[in-house]
Structure formats: structure tokens, C-alpha cells
Amino acid sequence: MTEQAVNQESVIGFIGTGIMGASMAGHLLEAGYRVNVYNRTKSRADGLVTKGAVWNESPKAVAEQSDIILTMLGYPADVEEVYLGESGLLRQARPNAVLIDMTTSSPSLAKRLELEALSKGLRVLDAPVSGGDVGAKEARLSIMVGGAAETFEAVLPLFERMGKNIVHQGGAGSGQFTKMCNQIAIASNMIGVSEALAYAKRSGLDPNKVLKSIETGAAGSWSLSNLGPRIIKGDFAPGFYVKHFIKDIKIAIESAEEMGLTLPGLALARSLYEQAIEQGNENNGTQALYKVIFKEE
The missing domain is CATH 1.10.1040.10 (N-(1-d-carboxylethyl)-l-norvaline Dehydrogenase; domain 2)
Incomplete structure (x- = not known):
């Protein structure tokens, strides 16, 4: 599978625009990327839409229109639903899309997501963060990444817009x-x-x-x-x-x-x-x- 580095033409999807996710997505907007957003509570994405993000009515819609999709959700059950559900990202994503779960979730689930992604010709990283709301606002999060090294290198420019301490820890689940x-x-x-x-x-x-x-x-x-x-x-x-x-x-x-x-x-x-x-x-x-x-x- 050929890895293509992210560039300014890449369309970014961001699902989960809560306390930290809204700031993280905002930094990608400020960097000039086109950003599709979805959140269960639409009002939490209003500020991003005002700044130029494109609102989508479902994770499926985000997947269909994005090259790289980042998720910042609440619980492992949310991750499982958004990625593996009937209308989940792994069913709806574009060919060769990169999916990056930045939720703090289960290491075993992260490994499962990679296996499912590879079977569909997709790439997935687990990339939880630390730094809280302040770190998210100031784009100085610590980002811990698991998954293929080539995929990590391809999307590193996105991580650099959100954090300062970015380390590829190893294979799938290593970030978690x-x-x-x-x-x-x-x-x-x-x-x-x-x-x-x-x-x-x-x-x-x-x-x-x-x-x-x-x-x-x-x-x-x-x-x-x-x-x-x-x-x-x-x-x-x-x-x-x-x-x-x-x-x-x-x-x-x-x-x-x-x-x-x-x-x-x-x-x-x-x-x-x-x-x-x-x-x-x-x-x-x-x-x-x-x-x-x-x-x-």
C-alpha cells in the first residue's frame, strides 16, 4: 500500500468536537485545510463552522467526503460504534483513507481496528493525547501514536499542528x-x-x-x-x-x-x-x- 503524505489539498474529517476536539480541529482549519466536522451535539461544532468548517450530518457523510479522518470521542463503545457500526467509518471511508483515533480507548480495540482496516485497504492509527484543554487550545499536546511507521510519517504534518511532543510508539495499540x-x-x-x-x-x-x-x-x-x-x-x-x-x-x-x-x-x-x-x-x-x-x- 503506497503512503501519500498529507498536503494542503487533503480533505480532513474531524468527528468529536468537544472540549479538546474543537480546539484540535480549529488548528487544522487555521493551517488552511478543508475540514469536515460532525458532533453528536451540533451546537458544539458551531464555532468551527463559523470559522469555515463544513458541517456533516453523520460520521458516514464525513467518511464519504474526507481523505483523512480524525476522531476524538468519549468511550471505547463510541469508538466501536463510529468505526465498526453498520454505517461506520471502516465501511464508508474512501479507498486508501487514513483513520486516526485520538480517543483514549482500549489497546485491544485499537489492534482490532487495524486488522479490520487492513482487510478493507484502509490505514488506521491510534493516537491518544495528553495535555488537557489548555494543551489543546495552545497546540502543545503530547501525542502518542501506534500503527504503521509509514502512515505515521505521512500524516505527521497534521499532528504537528496540534501538538509539540509527538512520538511514534510502535505497532497498533502502542499509542493506547x-x-x-x-x-x-x-x-x-x-x-x-x-x-x-x-x-x-x-x-x-x-x-x-x-x-x-x-x-x-x-x-x-x-x-x-x-x-x-x-x-x-x-x-x-x-x-x-x-x-x-x-x-x-x-x-x-x-x-x-x-x-x-x-x-x-x-x-x-x-x-x-x-x-x-x-x-x-x-x-x-x-x-x-x-x-x-x-x-x-
Whole structure:
């Protein structure tokens, strides 16, 4: 199968224009590409349409009119439906189309999608991202890619419009496995961030001063520097939803169990995030874990 590099004549499809997807698609528009868009809630694509994107009434319509299709969905079940359903992308895509799933999803599903794609003469990559809403807006996402190296090289210019740290990790599923590593590290780190700020507040310290002292030292992390200030301000708006994070944690635990690996820190994070959901925080950001840790006296 001959790989053709993306160029300005390539028609891009983007399915899933939520908190992160809208920004990502917007960068492709700004780069001069023609972009077809679809989202289950049409209003979430209105801003892109205003900027020049072409609204499509279904994923099928996007597939029929696009050379390269990117998806940024919520759950593995959504990915399965959009790609493998009766009107799914793998049935409707143009010959030699490239399909790039940027959803955080199941590694085993990513492998299945590649097998299905190859049987139909299509190419598929799994390319989940990290960086949250800010990283998406500022086009500095970390993009972790699995799939054929030739396909990765062909579409690299698109990734470079959305991210800064772009790494081809290996074969199909490698991007999703890498994203699970990312989520595992974040899960335990968010416990530490929440506990540190709860401790600072309960001890009578100024949390902003504490953050200034510790974020550039050995305790420093993306979560501490980016979500710590939101916690201090009482801002729990989502950069990444709790409900999506608990989904990722479950995927990581299931895949670890398949490999015979026990992850006790991740199991603890799962129990705490489940408490956050019980408290009604499913549509808040992952920093809402602080509400579970810190309870006013």
C-alpha cells in the first residue's frame, strides 16, 4: 500500500468536537485545510463552522467526503460504534483513507481496528493525547501514536499542528498502551496533589505560597502546576472530565490484569474517583478529587 503524505489539498474529517476536539480541529482549519466536522451535539461544532468548517450530518457523510479522518470521542463503545457500526467509518471511508483515533480507548480495540482496516485497504492509527484543554487550545499536546511507521510519517504534518511532543510508539495499540502509562502516573499524582494542598490549607498556610515553593522542586508535576492553582481557586471546571478519567482507569486496570500485573496505587485512585462521582463530580475536572480528600471542618 503506497503512503501519500498529507498536503494542503487533503480533505480532513474531524468527528468529536468537544472540549479538546474543537480546539484540535480549529488548528487544522487555521493551517488552511478543508475540514469536515460532525458532533453528536451540533451546537458544539458551531464555532468551527463559523470559522469555515463544513458541517456533516453523520460520521458516514464525513467518511464519504474526507481523505483523512480524525476522531476524538468519549468511550471505547463510541469508538466501536463510529468505526465498526453498520454505517461506520471502516465501511464508508474512501479507498486508501487514513483513520486516526485520538480517543483514549482500549489497546485491544485499537489492534482490532487495524486488522479490520487492513482487510478493507484502509490505514488506521491510534493516537491518544495528553495535555488537557489548555494543551489543546495552545497546540502543545503530547501525542502518542501506534500503527504503521509509514502512515505515521505521512500524516505527521497534521499532528504537528496540534501538538509539540509527538512520538511514534510502535505497532497498533502502542499509542493506547502509552496513554495508559500516562493515566496511571496522573492518577496517583492527583492523590498527592490533592493531599498536599489539603494539608497546606488545614495547617493554616497560604496554599499559593506553598505551591510557589514546591512546584519547581522535586514535587513538581504538570498536575501540580496546572491543576493546583485551579484547586486553590475552587475552580473544578473540566479540562478533562472525571467520568472520562474513571473510564481510563478502568481500561488500565483491565489491561494490567490481562498482563498479570497488579497496580495498587491505581486501584486506590479508582476508589477515590468513584467517591468523587458519588458526590456528583462526574462532569467536573479531575482536580475535583480534592473534594474527596479535603472536607471542611
